[in-house]
Amino acid sequence: MAFDRLIENIVKMQNPTVAGLDPKLDYVPESIKTKCFEKYGKTLEGAAAALFEFNKALIDALYDIVPAVKPQAAYYEMYGWQGVKALCDTIAYAKSKGMFVITDGKRNDIGTTMEAYATAHLGHTDVAGESIDAFGADALTVNGYLGTDGIKPLAKICDSDDKGIFVLVKTSNPSSGELQDMKLETNESVYEHMGKMCEGWGEDLMGKHGYSAVGAVVGATYPEQLGEMRAKLPHTFFLVPGYGAQGGGADDVKNAFDENGLGAIINSSRGIMCAWKKQGLTEEDFAVAARKEAERMRDEIVGCIGKIKLG
Amino acid sequence: MAFDRLIENIVKMQNPTVAGLDPKLDYVPESIKTKCFEKYGKTLEGAAAALFEFNKALIDALYDIVPAVKPQAAYYEMYGWQGVKALCDTIAYAKSKGMFVITDGKRNDIGTTMEAYATAHLGHTDVAGESIDAFGADALTVNGYLGTDGIKPLAKICDSDDKGIFVLVKTSNPSSGELQDMKLETNESVYEHMGKMCEGWGEDLMGKHGYSAVGAVVGATYPEQLGEMRAKLPHTFFLVPGYGAQGGGADDVKNAFDENGLGAIINSSRGIMCAWKKQGLTEEDFAVAARKEAERMRDEIVGCIGKIKLG
Numbered sequence: 001m002a003f004d005r006l007i008e009n010i011v012k013m014q015n016p017t018v019a020g021l022d023p024k025l026d027y028v029p030e031s032i033k034t035k036c037f038e039k040y041g042k043t044l045e046g047a048a049a050a051l052f053e054f055n056k057a058l059i060d061a062l063y064d065i066v067p068a069v070k071p072q073a074a075y076y077e078m079y080g081w082q083g084v085k086a087l088c089d090t091i092a093y094a095k096s097k098g099m100f101v102i103t104d105g106k107r108n109d110i111g112t113t114m115e116a117y118a119t120a121h122l123g124h125t126d127v128a129g130e131s132i133d134a135f136g137a138d139a140l141t142v143n144g145y146l147g148t149d150g151i152k153p154l155a156k157i158c159d160s161d162d163k164g165i166f167v168l169v170k171t172s173n174p175s176s177g178e179l180q181d182m183k184l185e186t187n188e189s190v191y192e193h194m195g196k197m198c199e200g201w202g203e204d205l206m207g208k209h210g211y212s213a214v215g216a217v218v219g220a221t222y223p224e225q226l227g228e229m230r231a232k233l234p235h236t237f238f239l240v241p242g243y244g245a246q247g248g249g250a251d252d253v254k255n256a257f258d259e260n261g262l263g264a265i266i267n268s269s270r271g272i273m274c275a276w277k278k279q280g281l282t283e284e285d286f287a288v289a290a291r292k293e294a295e296r297m298r299d300e301i302v303g304c305i306g307k308i309k310l311g
Numbered sequence: 312m313a314f315d316r317l318i319e320n321i322v323k324m325q326n327p328t329v330a331g332l333d334p335k336l337d338y339v340p341e342s343i344k345t346k347c348f349e350k351y352g353k354t355l356e357g358a359a360a361a362l363f364e365f366n367k368a369l370i371d372a373l374y375d376i377v378p379a380v381k382p383q384a385a386y387y388e389m390y391g392w393q394g395v396k397a398l399c400d401t402i403a404y405a406k407s408k409g410m411f412v413i414t415d416g417k418r419n420d421i422g423t424t425m426e427a428y429a430t431a432h433l434g435h436t437d438v439a440g441e442s443i444d445a446f447g448a449d450a451l452t453v454n455g456y457l458g459t460d461g462i463k464p465l466a467k468i469c470d471s472d473d474k475g476i477f478v479l480v481k482t483s484n485p486s487s488g489e490l491q492d493m494k495l496e497t498n499e500s501v502y503e504h505m506g507k508m509c510e511g512w513g514e515d516l517m518g519k520h521g522y523s524a525v526g527a528v529v530g531a532t533y534p535e536q537l538g539e540m541r542a543k544l545p546h547t548f549f550l551v552p553g554y555g556a557q558g559g560g561a562d563d564v565k566n567a568f569d570e571n572g573l574g575a576i577i578n579s580s581r582g583i584m585c586a587w588k589k590q591g592l593t594e595e596d597f598a599v600a601a602r603k604e605a606e607r608m609r610d611e612i613v614g615c616i617g618k619i620k621l622g
Contacts, residue, residue, distance in 0.1 A: 006334075007372075022428075025438070025439075042439045043438065044445065047436075047438045072427075074420055075423070077429050077431035077432070077446070078427045078431040079396040079438075080445035084395045085392035087392075088391060090393050100429065106420055108419075108479075109385055110482065110484040113385045113386070116335075116383075116385035117385045119390040119597060120390075123357065125389050125391070127336070127352065127355065128358075130353045132354070132355055134355065134391035140314075143454050143456055145454055145479055146482050146484055147484070147487055147489035147490055147491070168456055168457070171421065171456075177362070179505065180458070182497075182501070183495065185496055186493075190490070193490065195488065197489065205428075210388070215395055
């Protein structure tokens with residue numbers, strides 16, 4: 001259960017990275033856009049079709065070397081329900097290629113409402129006795145500001161359906177400290193407190209490789225806190241944003257891993273999607289460039305942490 | 312700008328309440344479900360059609376006495392992109408009836424990703440030069456755990472398009488204190504700190520009726536903190552959940568208002584949607600019952616706070 005499948009994917013591919021699929025229309029090559037706009041007009045439907053074509057080509061270029069993808073919900077919602085359909089199609093396509101899918105939605109709410117999010121993104125929706133997967137991702141990012149009431153409703157689905165969540169602990173952005181670094185009177189910081197809650201929430205959801213179904217988001221841009229959290233949260237799997245475009249490098253992220261090279265997956269979104277720019281290629285070569293960048297990132301990180309093995 | 316339109320709606324109707332549209336399929340009368348399943352099958356499309364029919368009937372029953380609706384995104388996402396289309400249609404229908412629409416999505420992210428959420432829910436999406444409203448709500452609930460980077464990207468759209476946001480400050484659920492009540496070393500609590508940030512974020516987004524475009528969510532279930540926050544955050548408009556089904560009454564929420572009866576809008580979801588149960592009616596009478604409950608709630612609250620007037 002929990003992140004076992006993800007961990008096994010990582011070990012098999014010797015690659016602890018995830019490709020972020022945050023497709024702005026600006027990133028999509030003209031040839032794809034022209035084709036989709038000709039078919040559907042300059043509409044949300046046309047834009048959504050272009051995003052899905054772009055994602056499909058990226059997935060085709062990556063699925064045998066990268067264990068997971070992380071679509072960012074915001075970029076799909078921006079194109080309305082049509083964009084949300086493209087998110088749905090992207091998840092299904094990535095899963096059909098064997099990839100582990102993390103929907104980055106940072107969802108949060110309480111009780112039955114959080115259950116609805118859990119059902120939507122990870123579980124099965126009941127429609128008058130028919131059980132249907134609405135989105136069907138493997139994991140979802142969530143925000144723990146509301147406490148246990150906002151996390152526990154996810155536990156049942158994590159347990160029964162082999163799914164996981166990543167709770168925001170220390171985010172990668174410059175202003176993350178405004179709240180997260182504040183010291184509590186207990187002398188721990190807000191992010192430490194949140195991290196400790198993650199360990200607690202995961203206690204009854206342990207997988208067989210040492211990590212629970214309740215992971216944490218900890219940014220590559222704060223390498224010191226990353227190492228500190230790795231030591232303090234031994235059963236919490238990390239999703240690490242901030243590598244590449246946001247400034248984090250392999251040296252910064254190596255603190256996220258345990259002695260077996262497990263315990264974390266490092267995300268790169270723009271770095272992979274827009275790799276053709278850095279490689280001096282044309283936008284039509286985006287998929288070839290993405291694969292090359294994914295290989296480079298993998299080799300750089302594995303070069304720092306060594307062979308990844310099950311404990 | 313800001314919440315001026317909402318405030319003017321409230322004063323005109325002498326009603327500081329919002330009807331939450333959190334439509335579980337269980338709440339929808341059999342007659343609507345049967346019709347929709349006959350047309351679309353027991354599918355996500357069929358379920359979504361039933362939700363929209365239900366919402367339309369509720370809006371028809373409420374629009375001339377209730378100033379705003381608050382659809383909860385989770386209950387639409389549960390029915391996939393088809394459900395999200397029902398959200399979209401619900402927003403458009405409520406707006407066509409003159410209602411102020413608050414999408415309860417508790418969205419949060421940073422930089423360009425938060426801009427994408429702002430564009431999606433409040434702004435206009437650019438598709439190759441065409442400007443299209445993806446969802447077109449008037450306000451969005453957001454989570455401020457990521458600090459200023461997660462809020463500022465919304466400011467531009469609030470300003471240019473007369474929109475608002477509600478930041479989670481003190482939520483209505485039992486476990487909200489696990490993080491929000493923790494004392495910081497500055498001797499203020501996490502929720503007080505978040506509230507203070509809301510006042511700050513709103514400074515450049517002041518409306519003409521004394522409130523900024525940056526509102527706060529403060530639960531009816533914590534009446535003491537509600538009064539405390541009202542006093543400390545004079546320019547922050549409150550969205551108050553927790554009335555009715557969650558246990559808050561009119562006496563609990565009166566602390567949320569200023570001396571003119573402004574400064575807050577009180578939400579009821581289940582209390583209105585499922586009013587027929589309490590009134591001993593059949594489910595087919597849900598719309599009549601909803602209107603009666605909305606009137607009762609309005610009268611109870613206005614009975615406590617008196618005539619609502621612009622300052």
